[in-house]
Amino acid sequence: MSIESQLLRFTTAGSVDDGKSTLIGRLLYEAKGVYEDQLASVRNSSVNRSTGPIDFSLLTDGLRAEREQGITIDVAYRYAATPRRKFIIADTPGHEQYTRNMATGASTADLAIVLIDARKGVLVQSRRHAFITALLGIRYVAVAVNKMDLVDFREDVFRRIETEFLAYAHSVGLKNVAFFPISALEGDNITEKSARTPWYQGTPLLEHLETVDLGEGHNFTDLRFPVQYVNRPTLDFRGYTGQLASGVLRPGQTIMTLPSGRITKVKSLPSFDGDLAEAYPPMSVTVCLEDEVDISRGDMLVDPARVPHVSRRFAAKLVWMHETPGEAGRDYLLKHTSQTVRAQIAKIRHRIDINTLAEQPANKLELNEIASIQIETRRPLFFDAYAQNRTTGAFILIDAITNATVAAGMIEESTADSLEPLQLGSLEFSGETEATVTPAERYKRAGHYPATVWLTARQELAGMLERKLFDLGCSVHVLADDRESHLLPELARVLNSAGLIAICSIASPDQTEARRAQQLAGDTRFLLVDPQQLPVKDEEASEVLMKMLEDRGVLRRKERFEVGEGI
Amino acid sequence: MESRVLSHLRALEAESIHILREVVAEFSNPVMLYSVGKDSSVMMRLAQKAFHPARIPFPVLHVDTGYKFKEMYEFRDNLAKELGLNLIVYANQAALDAGANPFTLGTQKCCAQLKTRALLDALAAGGYDAAFGGARRDEEKSRAKERIYSFRDKFGQWDPKNQRPELWNVYNAKIEKGETIRVFPLSNWTEMDIWRYIELEKIPLVQLYFAKEREMLVRGNSIIPLEHNYPIQIGEKPEMVKVRMRSLGCTYCTGAIRSEAETLPQLMEELVQFKRSERENRIIDHDTEGSMEIKKREGYF
Numbered sequence: 001m002s003i004e005s006q007l008l009r010f011t012t013a014g015s016v017d018d019g020k021s022t023l024i025g026r027l028l029y030e031a032k033g034v035y036e037d038q039l040a041s042v043r044n045s046s047v048n049r050s051t052g053p054i055d056f057s058l059l060t061d062g063l064r065a066e067r068e069q070g071i072t073i074d075v076a077y078r079y080a081a082t083p084r085r086k087f088i089i090a091d092t093p094g095h096e097q098y099t100r101n102m103a104t105g106a107s108t109a110d111l112a113i114v115l116i117d118a119r120k121g122v123l124v125q126s127r128r129h130a131f132i133t134a135l136l137g138i139r140y141v142a143v144a145v146n147k148m149d150l151v152d153f154r155e156d157v158f159r160r161i162e163t164e165f166l167a168y169a170h171s172v173g174l175k176n177v178a179f180f181p182i183s184a185l186e187g188d189n190i191t192e193k194s195a196r197t198p199w200y201q202g203t204p205l206l207e208h209l210e211t212v213d214l215g216e217g218h219n220f221t222d223l224r225f226p227v228q229y230v231n232r233p234t235l236d237f238r239g240y241t242g243q244l245a246s247g248v249l250r251p252g253q254t255i256m257t258l259p260s261g262r263i264t265k266v267k268s269l270p271s272f273d274g275d276l277a278e279a280y281p282p283m284s285v286t287v288c289l290e291d292e293v294d295i296s297r298g299d300m301l302v303d304p305a306r307v308p309h310v311s312r313r314f315a316a317k318l319v320w321m322h323e324t325p326g327e328a329g330r331d332y333l334l335k336h337t338s339q340t341v342r343a344q345i346a347k348i349r350h351r352i353d354i355n356t357l358a359e360q361p362a363n364k365l366e367l368n369e370i371a372s373i374q375i376e377t378r379r380p381l382f383f384d385a386y387a388q389n390r391t392t393g394a395f396i397l398i399d400a401i402t403n404a405t406v407a408a409g410m411i412e413e414s415t416a417d418s419l420e421p422l423q424l425g426s427l428e429f430s431g432e433t434e435a436t437v438t439p440a441e442r443y444k445r446a447g448h449y450p451a452t453v454w455l456t457a458r459q460e461l462a463g464m465l466e467r468k469l470f471d472l473g474c475s476v477h478v479l480a481d482d483r484e485s486h487l488l489p490e491l492a493r494v495l496n497s498a499g500l501i502a503i504c505s506i507a508s509p510d511q512t513e514a515r516r517a518q519q520l521a522g523d524t525r526f527l528l529v530d531p532q533q534l535p536v537k538d539e540e541a542s543e544v545l546m547k548m549l550e551d552r553g554v555l556r557r558k559e560r561f562e563v564g565e566g567i
Numbered sequence: 568m569e570s571r572v573l574s575h576l577r578a579l580e581a582e583s584i585h586i587l588r589e590v591v592a593e594f595s596n597p598v599m600l601y602s603v604g605k606d607s608s609v610m611m612r613l614a615q616k617a618f619h620p621a622r623i624p625f626p627v628l629h630v631d632t633g634y635k636f637k638e639m640y641e642f643r644d645n646l647a648k649e650l651g652l653n654l655i656v657y658a659n660q661a662a663l664d665a666g667a668n669p670f671t672l673g674t675q676k677c678c679a680q681l682k683t684r685a686l687l688d689a690l691a692a693g694g695y696d697a698a699f700g701g702a703r704r705d706e707e708k709s710r711a712k713e714r715i716y717s718f719r720d721k722f723g724q725w726d727p728k729n730q731r732p733e734l735w736n737v738y739n740a741k742i743e744k745g746e747t748i749r750v751f752p753l754s755n756w757t758e759m760d761i762w763r764y765i766e767l768e769k770i771p772l773v774q775l776y777f778a779k780e781r782e783m784l785v786r787g788n789s790i791i792p793l794e795h796n797y798p799i800q801i802g803e804k805p806e807m808v809k810v811r812m813r814s815l816g817c818t819y820c821t822g823a824i825r826s827e828a829e830t831l832p833q834l835m836e837e838l839v840q841f842k843r844s845e846r847e848n849r850i851i852d853h854d855t856e857g858s859m860e861i862k863k864r865e866g867y868f
Contacts, residue, residue, distance in 0.1 A: 007575035074730070076711040077704045079757045086575040088755055091711075100732055107734035215572045228585070229592040233621030241617070243585040243736070248571075272619040280571045284584035286619070297592050321732050335737050338592070394735045403741035405731040 011090040011105040013129035014115030023184035084210040099368040100321040106136035134172040149183040155199040223247030223303035226337035239286035245391035249279040256304040264291040298339035315412045322406040326365035336395040342378040386410035442499030450496035451554040452521040462505035480505040489517035583752040587617040593740040594697040603639040604815040606701035626653040632681035634817035657689035669819040705757045717749040778811040778826040790823040
């Protein structure tokens with residue numbers, strides 16, 4: 001390892017018997033990640049499961065309880081280095097119930113080693129590992145076909161596994177997949193090409209880890225700089241600090257600040273070691289801007305020509321990580337880059353069976369389940385699809401009561417079609433919770449109470465009624481959006497809470513939405529007229545409706561006479 | 568196009584700075600634990616970088632057992648002056664007054680009183696909600712699974728079975744009153760990374776790390792420093808030995824090693840030759856197998 005060497009983070013997935021711990025132990029040993037006294041302590045260990053001269057697996061098993069059980073049950077981080085690279089290894093268990101740990105280890109990895117036992121071939125769990133690898137956006141996969149010594153180093157065994165795994169890998173979207181015929185126990189194709197696999201043309205596993213292209217993993221085009229902390233030691237210095245998620249920053253460059261949308265320029269990139277000429281991911285830097293802009297933690301500096309999505313709702317894949325099930329409609333805190341906002345799971349679209357990839361309906365998300373969901377947040381987020389950006393596309397959910405981290409989320413490419421319409425009913429309105437303006441005050445100013453009028457298949461009547469009410473001095477608005485008729489009850493409620501009369505005009509005779517609107521508006525402020533009983537002529541019908549509104553006390557009679565016919 | 572891949576040291580630096588800033592942004596009263604050792608020295612440099620041109624925006628806490636090396640105290644006070652640190656020194660004075668010392672109490676009880684108890688009391692006294700520590704995951708097996716944000720209950724205890732999952736660089740900073748978080752910005756650094764970075768950044772260090780003729784007591788394989796009136800047994804005699812300390816704790820618990828390494832490059836060369844993990848010479852880790860894990864559950868760093 002030299003000062004110039006690079007850093008590769010990789011994760012390992014495999015089940016208890018695949019020889020994963022032995023492989024990692026072997027890599028640590030070969031890459032000088034193990035010290036002599038640690039080896040000595042393994043040799044003396046009170047638990048003896050030794051299968052060879054040195055049981056490498058004992059180097060990687062961690063805590064006491066786990067050692068006694070003989071199984072690793074959490075993510076453990078290991079470190080190794082060769083002259084070319086330093087490695088951070090997230091050692092994660094492959095047992096089914098530990099999807100959570102595998103996802104955790106995978107979240108920061110550039111590469112995943114998937115272990116397959118040559119005798120057993122591609123198992124359900126191998127597919128599971130491939131799926132999670134793809135889900136967490138790991139760029140490279142190295143499939144270590146282990147225990148080749150137990151199948152006499154036969155090429156046909158290796159090729160069969162290669163073909164089968166590759167087909168599956170492509171189906172879940174993995175691209176860079178390489179295969180290695182190894183024996184972790186005996187050291188074949190780990191550091192040197194094995195003489196026992198003359199048919200294998202590739203590199204040994206360790207060499208592969210030393211040479212995969214790391215630069216490819218970074219996006220240098222779309223500037224995303226989440227502001228972490230505003231550094232203001234004196235009145236004349238204001239530095240925005242953060243870690244570059246993507247793109248490049250240079251003095252003089254034009255940037256946009258979100259959410260304000262202000263455009264300004266980078267003045268300088270000051271650092272402890274002098275001003276920088278350029279900053280790129282994953283550098284942690286300080287940015288000074290030309291103009292005094294009001295920016296705080298949670299804001300983002302972006303390229304005005306390539307802005308991220310800005311929205312309060314998006315679709316995402318979720319890995320549920322807690323014993324308490326996840327439910328739609330519950331309050332969570334969502335942390336995304338340097339922002340934490342209140343959020344809800346608006347909808348669980350489906351759960352994904354991790355073994356078969358089948359999509360199943362679900363009301364709840366249990367521990368270790370993966371689902372496709374929709375999120376709604378109280379404030380807008382600035383995000384990209386996780387597939388495009390692993391920083392601005394990632395978030396965690398925190399239980400608002402217990403503070404536990406309950407889920408990890410990967411934002412999906414959002415298109416209008418993929419999203420269900422916004423469910424306003426799930427949100428609170430400040431007008432209702434903080435009564436700075438009371439309904440009484442609204443009544444005094446408007447001269448009428450809010451109400452919702454529900455009309456079916458009478459679009460022109462709706463317009464006429466609106467005109468009449470408006471001419472009377474009422475605040476009124478027609479809601480007639482057939483495509484999103486199921487949104488009307490909530491929208492009407494918003495108008496009502498602002499003191500308006502809402503006229504909902506819908507084409508469909510379906511009464512489901514009408515009942516919901518009635519619930520939201522309250523019986524006295526809701527007017528539903530049976531289409532059969534309403535006069536056919538719009539002029540007459542509108543008069544009937546005006547009369548009904550008076551009878552309900554929504555409009556004051558006296559006012560009508562004063563302004564109405566000029567009496 | 569020139570390569571835009573950070574060297575591994577700069578990548579680690581960027582990660583650590585992100586962690587330091589995140590904690591300062593999200594916690595109301597963070598503190599940095601400072602032990603005067605090489606890891607603390609690196610952490611201090613990273614804090615300088617994270618908040619430049621401002622001073623380090625949190626206090627620095629030294630839990631003093633009273634049994635450190637004299638050179639360490641001098642170094643600490645000089646650094647505090649130079650960087651304008653808000654240095655807080657805390658000792659379990661009640662235990663010291665009652666005569667607690669490693670020679671008669673034994674290392675386990677002494678550590679419990681003068682380190683763990685003192686640390687917990689100091690954190691409570693300061694009302695700190697987050698404390699930076701310089702621990703690294705490569706130091707010991709139980710640390711390999713430690714989180715970067717390590718949640719502690721109201722009693723400062725760590726529960727290895729109930730840790731929050733930690734994904735990407737998105738850290739969960741939510742705690743209730745009385746609960747705290749220990750934060751380890753150097754989690755992903757190895758011992759060799761620390762030395763390389765010290766070399767790269769020219770970070771000043773206590774001279775105890777470098778070989779020099781020192782008056783020591785040689786007992787079997789152990790070479791023991793004599794400060795703080797170390798009780799010499801009958802027939803033993805101090806002698807001058809060229810030694811250095813591989814890690815710095817209290818004088819009694821820090822074994823010295825024979826060495827010729829007077830400079831940083833010599834020292835790193837020696838490390839590669841030795842291939843022994845640095846904690847081997849710390850007596851505390853080897854009392855019982857898994858002893859560090861037991862200490863951590865009770866609140867030790």
